[in-house]
Amino acid sequence: MKDLPLADLEAFAGVAEQRNFRKAAALRGVSASALSEAVRRLEAKLDTRLLNRTTRSVTPTDAGQRLLDRVTPMLSDISGALEQVRSSDSSPAGRLRLNVPSVVAREILPDIVIPFLKAYPGIILEVEGRDTFMDVFAAGFDAGIRYDESLDLDMIAIPIGPRMQRFCVAASPDYLARRGMPCHPRDLAEHTCIRHRFESGRLNSWEFERDGAVIRVSPPETLIANTIELELAAARGGLGIIATFEDFIRPYLKSGALVEVLPDWQQPFSGPYLYYPSRRHMPAPLRAFVDWVKGNNNKGES
Numbered sequence: 001m002k003d004l005p006l007a008d009l010e011a012f013a014g015v016a017e018q019r020n021f022r023k024a025a026a027l028r029g030v031s032a033s034a035l036s037e038a039v040r041r042l043e044a045k046l047d048t049r050l051l052n053r054t055t056r057s058v059t060p061t062d063a064g065q066r067l068l069d070r071v072t073p074m075l076s077d078i079s080g081a082l083e084q085v086r087s088s089d090s091s092p093a094g095r096l097r098l099n100v101p102s103v104v105a106r107e108i109l110p111d112i113v114i115p116f117l118k119a120y121p122g123i124i125l126e127v128e129g130r131d132t133f134m135d136v137f138a139a140g141f142d143a144g145i146r147y148d149e150s151l152d153l154d155m156i157a158i159p160i161g162p163r164m165q166r167f168c169v170a171a172s173p174d175y176l177a178r179r180g181m182p183c184h185p186r187d188l189a190e191h192t193c194i195r196h197r198f199e200s201g202r203l204n205s206w207e208f209e210r211d212g213a214v215i216r217v218s219p220p221e222t223l224i225a226n227t228i229e230l231e232l233a234a235a236r237g238g239l240g241i242i243a244t245f246e247d248f249i250r251p252y253l254k255s256g257a258l259v260e261v262l263p264d265w266q267q268p269f270s271g272p273y274l275y276y277p278s279r280r281h282m283p284a285p286l287r288a289f290v291d292w293v294k295g296n297n298n299k300g301e302s
Helices: 006-018 021-028 032-046 062-089 102-107 110-119 173-179 185-190 228-236 246-255 284-296
Strands: 051-053 058-060 094-100 123-129 143-146 156-159 167-171 193-196 206-210 213-217 221-225 241-245 259-261 273-276
Touching (some): 006 021, 006 032, 006 051, 006 058, 021 032, 058 062, 094 102, 094 284, 102 246, 110 123, 110 284, 123 284, 156 284, 167 173, 167 246, 185 206, 185 213, 193 228, 221 228, 228 241, 228 246, 241 246, 246 259, 273 284
Parallel strands (some): 094 123, 094 143, 193 221, 193 241
Antiparallel strands (some): 051 058, 167 241, 167 259, 206 213
């Protein structure tokens, strides 16, 4: 394969692994048409079709799969060797783009990214906090942070932040003095509640669990918002009952501004994960961040 251009082999491998020109192009920071042209050049050089293309899918042919199996370890070795040379000569530099839930951006990332950026001044970190599901790699992000129920199985995922979290339902002492303390999730039907609407437009029901019993309710609302600041202010002002991450509510529980409601019905769940599609061709800033999270985030230990 000494006469085959390395860049074209990398382009073919990227498309074959992702089964999609658009996704592979986003990961490599090039256009889908550039990858398509590279694959066509390679097929012409070999006089062999390597990919079956339809309007809905891209899959390797038998010949393409054989080539992919051979070149993948070779490309990985080359990438590792080049990365070793780069890391020995200078500190990682460049832009790192992360797509994360808003709770992670507010409550988890500050303690991680501030010392990370001080340790790697050549890295520019761009964080977008969004509470909606999307193809973060097609959108040009290097990695994402999500909870395990929304992770794709083919992603590489490492723990980041606390390994257990929980939701919390709370209200102000004034509200509870006026309306009474709910003793069961179904009692929420007699209360006014503060609801969160996600970017997708979805208004989630509230889920409660105890002794194996799961109850979902859609309580009556007095306020619907998409900003946690307004929702918390409304709860502290006595407008109704709020349900959100305990991380958001904890300071107000400590100060007495809010009181937890139905605590026995809230079970802990697994914390978030940093995820990315492949260790091959990992950008130096992302590699540095992954290593930093593994080595420095004590809360991420199981």
